[in-house]
Amino acid sequence: MTEPRFSARRRDDARAGDKRERILRAAVKVFARKGFYASRVSEIAKAAGVADGTIYLYFKSKDELLTSLFEDRITRLLEVLHREVEAVPSGPGRVRRVVELQLGLLEGERDLAEVITVNLRQSTRLLKQYATKRFTEYLDLMASVIADAQHAGELRADVSPRIVARAIFGALDGIALTWALGNAEPGGLTRAGTQLADVLLQGLLPRPTAA
Amino acid sequence: MTEPRFSARRRDDARAGDKRERILRAAVKVFARKGFYASRVSEIAKAAGVADGTIYLYFKSKDELLTSLFEDRITRLLEVLHREVEAVPSGPGRVRRVVELQLGLLEGERDLAEVITVNLRQSTRLLKQYATKRFTEYLDLMASVIADAQHAGELRADVSPRIVARAIFGALDGIALTWALGNAEPGGLTRAGTQLADVLLQGLLPRPTAA
Amino acid sequence: MTEPRFSARRRDDARAGDKRERILRAAVKVFARKGFYASRVSEIAKAAGVADGTIYLYFKSKDELLTSLFEDRITRLLEVLHREVEAVPSGPGRVRRVVELQLGLLEGERDLAEVITVNLRQSTRLLKQYATKRFTEYLDLMASVIADAQHAGELRADVSPRIVARAIFGALDGIALTWALGNAEPGGLTRAGTQLADVLLQGLLPRPTAA
Amino acid sequence: MTEPRFSARRRDDARAGDKRERILRAAVKVFARKGFYASRVSEIAKAAGVADGTIYLYFKSKDELLTSLFEDRITRLLEVLHREVEAVPSGPGRVRRVVELQLGLLEGERDLAEVITVNLRQSTRLLKQYATKRFTEYLDLMASVIADAQHAGELRADVSPRIVARAIFGALDGIALTWALGNAEPGGLTRAGTQLADVLLQGLLPRPTAA
DNA sequence: AATGAATGAGCGTTCATTCAT
DNA sequence: GATGAATGAACGCTCATTCAT
Numbered sequence: 001m002t003e004p005r006f007s008a009r010r011r012d013d014a015r016a017g018d019k020r021e022r023i024l025r026a027a028v029k030v031f032a033r034k035g036f037y038a039s040r041v042s043e044i045a046k047a048a049g050v051a052d053g054t055i056y057l058y059f060k061s062k063d064e065l066l067t068s069l070f071e072d073r074i075t076r077l078l079e080v081l082h083r084e085v086e087a088v089p090s091g092p093g094r095v096r097r098v099v100e101l102q103l104g105l106l107e108g109e110r111d112l113a114e115v116i117t118v119n120l121r122q123s124t125r126l127l128k129q130y131a132t133k134r135f136t137e138y139l140d141l142m143a144s145v146i147a148d149a150q151h152a153g154e155l156r157a158d159v160s161p162r163i164v165a166r167a168i169f170g171a172l173d174g175i176a177l178t179w180a181l182g183n184a185e186p187g188g189l190t191r192a193g194t195q196l197a198d199v200l201l202q203g204l205l206p207r208p209t210a211a
Numbered sequence: 212m213t214e215p216r217f218s219a220r221r222r223d224d225a226r227a228g229d230k231r232e233r234i235l236r237a238a239v240k241v242f243a244r245k246g247f248y249a250s251r252v253s254e255i256a257k258a259a260g261v262a263d264g265t266i267y268l269y270f271k272s273k274d275e276l277l278t279s280l281f282e283d284r285i286t287r288l289l290e291v292l293h294r295e296v297e298a299v300p301s302g303p304g305r306v307r308r309v310v311e312l313q314l315g316l317l318e319g320e321r322d323l324a325e326v327i328t329v330n331l332r333q334s335t336r337l338l339k340q341y342a343t344k345r346f347t348e349y350l351d352l353m354a355s356v357i358a359d360a361q362h363a364g365e366l367r368a369d370v371s372p373r374i375v376a377r378a379i380f381g382a383l384d385g386i387a388l389t390w391a392l393g394n395a396e397p398g399g400l401t402r403a404g405t406q407l408a409d410v411l412l413q414g415l416l417p418r419p420t421a422a
Numbered sequence: 423m424t425e426p427r428f429s430a431r432r433r434d435d436a437r438a439g440d441k442r443e444r445i446l447r448a449a450v451k452v453f454a455r456k457g458f459y460a461s462r463v464s465e466i467a468k469a470a471g472v473a474d475g476t477i478y479l480y481f482k483s484k485d486e487l488l489t490s491l492f493e494d495r496i497t498r499l500l501e502v503l504h505r506e507v508e509a510v511p512s513g514p515g516r517v518r519r520v521v522e523l524q525l526g527l528l529e530g531e532r533d534l535a536e537v538i539t540v541n542l543r544q545s546t547r548l549l550k551q552y553a554t555k556r557f558t559e560y561l562d563l564m565a566s567v568i569a570d571a572q573h574a575g576e577l578r579a580d581v582s583p584r585i586v587a588r589a590i591f592g593a594l595d596g597i598a599l600t601w602a603l604g605n606a607e608p609g610g611l612t613r614a615g616t617q618l619a620d621v622l623l624q625g626l627l628p629r630p631t632a633a
Numbered sequence: 634m635t636e637p638r639f640s641a642r643r644r645d646d647a648r649a650g651d652k653r654e655r656i657l658r659a660a661v662k663v664f665a666r667k668g669f670y671a672s673r674v675s676e677i678a679k680a681a682g683v684a685d686g687t688i689y690l691y692f693k694s695k696d697e698l699l700t701s702l703f704e705d706r707i708t709r710l711l712e713v714l715h716r717e718v719e720a721v722p723s724g725p726g727r728v729r730r731v732v733e734l735q736l737g738l739l740e741g742e743r744d745l746a747e748v749i750t751v752n753l754r755q756s757t758r759l760l761k762q763y764a765t766k767r768f769t770e771y772l773d774l775m776a777s778v779i780a781d782a783q784h785a786g787e788l789r790a791d792v793s794p795r796i797v798a799r800a801i802f803g804a805l806d807g808i809a810l811t812w813a814l815g816n817a818e819p820g821g822l823t824r825a826g827t828q829l830a831d832v833l834l835q836g837l838l839p840r841p842t843a844a
Numbered sequence: 845a846a847t848g849a850a851t852g853a854g855c856g857t858t859c860a861t862t863c864a865t
Numbered sequence: 866g867a868t869g870a871a872t873g874a875a876c877g878c879t880c881a882t883t884c885a886t
Contacts, residue, residue, distance in 0.1 A: 476873095614796045
């Protein structure tokens with residue numbers, strides 16, 4: 001309300017934060033359409049409605065813009081996942097929730113889906129240096145969901161939680177990729193998610209007796 | 212046996228015709244290490260032991276070099292897959308074979324794994340224009356293996372073969388990616404493949420009675 | 423009057439807008455000295471006192487730089503010619519005026535003379551695509567001066583105005599060429615122009631009676 | 634008579650000279666179509682039906698190929714001109730002969746016309762270094778025809794033979810240029826030549842009384 | 845002599861980044 | 866903070882020329 005008018009400088013949240021967010025949103029759109037390397041900083045600036053130089057007031061470089069984008073969006077995704085996972089009691093239910101949630105979110109944001117699945121791999125350097133942080137966090141979440149359920153006897157224990165986590169991530173990624181590159185039909189991701197979860201869960205059930 | 216007769220430095224003459232192959236091999240190595248965009252044509256030339264211009268005698272552009280790389284390697288992979296799949300009679304056996312085969316092949320060629328999993332996504336254009344051809348062929352193969360087995364009552368029929376195919380591709384891709392980006396421990400891929408196949412196959416079995 | 427207020431090194435700010443003109447002038451100089459193809463964009467940039475990239479803010483390509491140069495300079499020449507021609511009442515007077523004017527202008531700008539006479543022919547493409555526009559305009563002006571005078575009975579009517587126009591252009595061009603390539607002695611062009619006009623006008627007079 | 638058969642090497646005239654000529658002819662064609670700089674040595678080789686490298690057995694460089702072309706063709710033209718000029722007794726007749734002859738020759742060889750008029754100016758360097766030789770010879774011939782006629786009282790003496798020579802060369806060049814760049818209608822050059830000669834000769838006649 | 849695959853110097857152009865305003 | 870004109874390093878590609886055969 002009191003919104004200091006001219007103290008412009010600080011208050012990274014109101015106007016300034018607004019501009020930062022506008023740039024990020026523009027970046028998602030542009031990166032999604034053309035890929036990181038083929039995207040021009042000036043295009044992003046134009047899409048965001050700011051001057052080229054302005055981008056450098058908020059991000060150190062084009063690289064850091066992509067990095068920040070992941071950081072920002074994946075952090076959000078992780079928060080949602082954490083929250084949702086805790087709200088579900090059973091192990092199998094959690095796995096299903098993660099799968100459906102993730103694809104559901106992406107379905108709502110096709111551009112983001114494309115950036116994450118496609119652009120995450122634009123540079124090996126990015127992947128190796130940055131991605132490890134958040135990406136590992138993501139895999140850890142998934143793996144611990146699996147491991148917990150294994151300990152509880154809800155899921156078969158003869159497979160590595162990490163390998164399963166990677167496979168699930170990959171499966172989701174692959175489905176999102178083909179969906180984003182294809183016609184991206186509405187509901188497609190959700191349906192695919194349900195079927196994937198069905199298969200995975202049946203596949204991960206403890207084998208009756210193995211006897 | 213006595214090989215070079217009249218010449219001294221003719222070392223590479225024997226394979227003069229495979230200059231194209233030498234360039235492709237160098238490209239795999241360089242692309243894998245730095246990604247498509249960060250790779251310099253001159254680096255590839257140097258790695259191949261040819262002059263910069265020589266590359267353009269065999270490939271129209273840097274883009275076409277990457278494209279040709281996929282074309283070449285994936286064609287090979289498809290040939291192997293086709294052959295191997297036909298050699299296995301049972302549906303589930305085929306799925307397992309594909310999974311193990313693919314990861315096994317990649318394990319022997321880490322660089323290629325990295326190029327395929329990472330660089331395939333370097334440019335949306337590449338993916339959209341080129342990949343559709345061979346990639347679709349790949350998905351088709353996988354989907355028809357699934358579908359055939361479903362018709363034979365060997366696999367559950369309540370999931371879409373295409374979706375499963377995409378998920379399997381994604382799972383393999385994800386596993387290969389994390390493996391290539393990680394420590395790439397020997398045997399890692401093979402082990403992961405076995406476990407993935409275990410899970411997938413159990414997940415894809417027709418449900419006992421569904422009762 | 424007091425011009426620059428707050429800045430010190432603003433020496434070029436007064437003419438910041440004429441950066442385009444500075445580049446054009448540098449281009450005339452460099453093209454004249456080395457010809458279009460042998461001229462390097464970087465040389466022009468250096469001669470203009472700007473960075474290489476700056477040139478591309480004003481011109482789409484090196485080709486377009488040459489094209490713009492002609493467009494710009496020849497448009498100016500045409501304006502002068504049109505104005506001057508109209509100021510002279512008699513047909514023969516107009517022909518003489520055009521001849522003297524054109525060579526007089528070039529004499530003041532040796533570089534431009536060289537660019538127009540030499541570089542205009544650097545590329546058949548340029549000539550065929552671009553030159554037709556302005557060049558035709560030039561020939562039209564000349565031809566209509568001739569034709570008008572023919573109708574007025576001031577010049578012999580048994581020669582094609584177009585052919586005469588081409589010949590006059592060529593004669594002027596040839597004289598300018600040899601002058602620019604030679605020692606370019608001062609006054610040389612003017613003197614040549616007078617003599618050329620003398621010969622042409624006598625040659626174009628209606629023949630007494632031919633009787 | 635003794636014509637050594639297999640001493641292939643020497644005898645620049647038979648086979649070897651043949652190939653040289655074939656290359657020159659191909660060069661005329663290609664240069665005419667695309668201009669010197671835009672022409673590729675490999676194109677010329679292809680047009681001549683020889684390997685790229687072969688060209689370098691006959692010409693030191695691409696530059697020298699153009700140079701040799703002029704040397705060769707203009708030498709021929711000069712020979713014809715000299716011979717023909719001597720065959721005509723009167724001064725005015727000689728001027729007319731030169732004009733008609735030159736355009737007549739070009740009309741038969743449009744490509745050559747284009748090479749001479751357009752490509753002669755491809756590089757200032759070429760013009761300045763080489764052209765001076767033969768070109769001066771050409772202008773000298775023309776100027777001496779004029780001067781002789783002036784001395785004989787056949788042409789007005791108040792104009793510089795050199796300037797007139799340049800103007801005539803230019804007029805011929807201009808006419809050839811527009812003809813070659815235009816539709817190159819058959820007979821066009823000949824007709825233009827006649828008219829040009831008419832105008833020039835009337836313009837160069839000694840003035841009736843001048844008294 | 846003839847070939848043509850190979851060479852590599854060289855150039856036009858792009859675009860992330862800077863900085864005077 | 867915001868701007869966008871200017872910068873200039875960097876790179877893909879071309880093509881005249883060479884040289885082993």
